[in-house]
Amino acid sequence: MFKPRNRLQRQYGSARSLQFKVPLLLMSLILIVVALVVLFGKNGDRSDLMSELLNQKWNSYESSVQLNPTVEFTNGTDLIWQIPNSPKAVLFLAHGCNGRAANFWDKSPKCRNCFGLPEERLIVLHALARKFAVLAISSKGRCWSLGEERWIVKHIIQSWIDKQMLGKLPTFALGASSGGYFVSVLAMELRFKSIALMIAAGVFSHLDITKNYPPTIFVHMPKDRARKRKIEKYLVVMREKGIDVAEIKCTEFPLTPHFFANRIPGLDITLSEKLFNCFKENGFIDENGYMRDDGRAIPWKTALEEKGISLPDKSLVNHIQEEMNLAFAYHEMTSLQSKQIFDWFESHIV
Template sequence: MGKRTIASPPPPIPRLPFMPSNMVEVILPSHKQQNNRSAIDQLRSCYLKYSSLVSLMVILVIFLLLDWPKSSRHTLTVQTESYSKIAIPIHEVIDEIDVLWAAPTKRESNKSSPCGILFVAHGCNHAHTDWFVKCPQGCLGLPEEVAIVDLALERNLVVVAVSSENRDFKCWLPEVDGPRVASVLQKISEKYAPASSLLPIWAFGASSGGALVSVLGNYIKLQGYLSQIMARPPEQTIPESCIVYLTMEHDSMTRSMAKQILASRITDGRNAQHIRLPPLAISSPDFFSKRIGSVSNSNSESMVQSLQQGGFLDSQGYLKDDPRGSDWRSAVQPFAESDTLMADQSAISEVMNAAYSMHEMSREGVAKGLDFCMSVLPSSSSACG
């Protein structure tokens, strides 16, 4: 048998923008040489087949680009922009505790190093993975939590999140979780400053998380805390610490408790604040797309119109009934795409609850509360001033 000559493989096909995935990876069929064909014939045949395939692909790509739906272009743009500013946390195990934490970049804070730490505590039925979109073990990235992280990073704070020890009801037990959280915060702070001069630490928590941060000062020195949809009296009164209660308009019981607690404190009001969160009007067409990065403007507008037509909104755009008990899901389901609309897991569900202002994590008022707490920081720790 004569010596076999194998033709050199053709150069790789260049990738073209917006080419569908099933047309990018093209594997040419293997070319078997026949004994009675010369090397020149083989090369010519391969070239002809290759050039024909490339020509066909170019024509198809041009057609697809010209006929690419405008809605698809818009959706891609929205998703790219929404994820470009989201913090990617560091995953670390500290004292056998799974920790996610993110430090501000110079782009976010315009400063060279962090000036403090914000610990964030989830509510019942949630976890520390709610606070970030991208993380090694998979994060849920709920919109209100992600927005709160962004607010802290913009203020040059390191954001630290852990889950409660109880993974059945996923609520916090202060006597159990207090020491765990304190140990983590101590180690994170030592990364930036020696133990003798730890970074200032604040804490934010909602519902069960609000109860935890109210007593966290028993286990580690806090500069203050923000308790949302939970009003529990602090167990320690530190003159220079701040206390902020964020209560929702339809939650009259928590609002009343917050007023009583602040009225009973021996304070001139300099270190305590009560922020009331009114309902949010679902009237603007981009209401959902502005709060949820993965929702396109067109789907947002469709959801708002469907809620209006379904009678779920009043004339000003406010929800008539608590979404935890109404049938609003039937109105937005056709435009929800991959959102499951399941309670405690759905971005849209969380935003609906926040809009009603009864009992939900919300970014509303957090910026004001953080600014207040950082403004009353003692002069000896003025790096955040």
């Protein structure tokens, strides 16, 4: 190694070395700062958007449309539907296990058995606001079967479309969980313009799909790693076959004192604050408000009883649990991504 021969040379050598090191150090610091600004700026935008959605009162979605369904019983199952003025498309909705068509609309004189779960009803409101005629059918069993039932549902959908004179409109489908797997199979028999599979990977390893298969968007929760891996695999396989595919990732978010009042009709701010405080005191949420587990695994109903907190309607138990599951983001119906879903549908409407 070359060494300066005297003190002046050593000083000069050190200064020259420092001359090059300082700009590099400054450049590195600048790049780090820029990266942090970009990273946290984007996260901030996403956080602000999520905060806006979560803090939006449930009835603000009803400013332009009201839930007013028609109920029928045909082929041994429930058929519930609503058509907006001047519809531009048809949307078939398939519920998950233990669900039913009645979950998508509020109880009313025309639908006395309707249940109106918060996420399901908001999906319908979004659909109607975007001028989609909405049709929901109840599965015959606890979950959807992938055999004969698809032929029955295909016939029901086609007959309903003909009866309502909607045959010239494009048809779409959205299925959640068991309903998502069912829609992935039904799409082999009924030509949809596009489908959305929510918290479901589909059964594509058992289907001989081609480039004519409908464009598909996966709306999933990456915390469910097994399903996430399957979806990642199917995205690659389907793209290789020439199928237009995309994904929407739904992540967890913290609860707030007004969260339940904002999301659930019939639950006021006072009760929402009591629920939040109860969950916090019992350790169901962490110091930042995030759920430690989903609503199905937490003894929150017992905690309410011990605190003497009563609900104005016992049916709200299912509504509260759905929103807890949504916040935990492992496996639940979600309306928070409705804009992206319907933007995807509309991009394939022609």
